[in-house]
Amino acid sequence: SRLTHRRNASLVKVPDYEIIALLVWQSEEGISSQRRFARCWGLCGLSRSRFNRRARALLGITAQIVNDLKSRVDLSDQYMIIDSLPMPLCQPIRNRRAKVFEGTANIGYNSTKKFYYYGFKGHFAVSKDGYVLGYVITKASIHDAKEAEELILSTRPEGHFILGDEGYIGERLHDALKIDGYILWTPYRKNMKGAK
Template sequence: MQGHLKTIPKTNLIQATVRKFVKIVTPIYQLLPKHFRLRQNYRQLKVSDITIIACMLARIDLRDPSETHFHHILMASGIVVPERSRYNRRCRNLFQIMKMIRQYLLKRYRHDCTYEIIDSAPITLVSARRSNQAKVLRAIACKGYNATKQLYYYGFKLHAVMDNAGYFVSWELTPANIDDRKSVEELLREAPAHQVLADGGYLSRTLQKRLKSQEINFWFPLRKNMRKSGQVNSAFLKNQRRHIETGFNNLNIVGHFEHPRTRTLIGLGSRLAALFLWNVIKVHSNLIQGKSGLRID
């Protein structure tokens, strides 16, 4: 017997990742209202909502850009999932549930934040040169300009608020030509903070005064002819504001949201909901290990 080869089975990475997210999501899912959990014919589901959500989070964690490719990997790894088209529909239908789970986790994980940062990022469906012939979500998407990357694009604009720990606490999707300042008050209503940092695209004295009446100090970098206004134009605040750009870059690395390859609005929404849910779980995991909330391994 000593001469026989010994085989040590390797841990299946896909199964281990899915199991990790199932463990996190399950206790929160049980707290959701019954009309979300106990839907019509819910007893006939062969795969639970928790497993589907865990698979979506595992795809982000493993940085797989293709939903079809990842579905094949799930089946090859021995994970029981519906056939591809039904799996896609199940993912789309869990949009609201994932948002509610994220809100529960934020309430549990977040502590008093020092400040929040607001910014926007482009979501490109097709290149600007093809925008006149584009048919994808033509009734909703439009052409816009991204000042940070200095490019025109056709698609949507993602507005988001991130706190100083690295949690994305609220987000909103608008057509690409919507001014950044129009979504500020609605985003901050969901996640109010006394100190909010923004870039030059949010420069508005009227908006600043309205937020001041709500006890929100809204900071943005000043132009040269505005230095006598009494507002601090610190290089430190400018550097702190750039943390949200790192956060957007991290989300794009793992979730590929800037070029989503989707043809439906609910598909894009469910992908973003899963991505921001993953962000809450990842940031919490980093913080309890003593790492930065902006770090991805």
């Protein structure tokens, strides 16, 4: 209701579905920079700031679309994959001077590429077919295992097997998920006490 009755909704020159289509297209093309996307393909004649405002106003309907798609996907007898993704806001050389999102973003470490970055971290739960089932965005410094339990329990996968990398190794997390009926498999898990 807040979405359909928002102020001046009837006066827009570019309909909502075109904004959503552009966001999907940008994602499909794998272009993370909206500036680059706008330069290559345009934004339906909108300025980038107006496009961003419209996209933010559509977050509610975008979430509804994702939830509807999730409900149509048969995830029974499948496993789920959890992982995190660094979301840097600047080049590493500016980590200590960056002010954007001050108090919300912070400095974290990307162990895969071995560098410190300022920004956020995205924690994702994905089906084996690539459907995003759930996500949480946190400060960059938050450890993967800290968000894993909440992410899994809010997603409530039908399958009972979850795959994760070394960031999810830890008896406490494995035991907590086991109580809820989930088996978390991580590399080197076999070396841990009580694991098969």
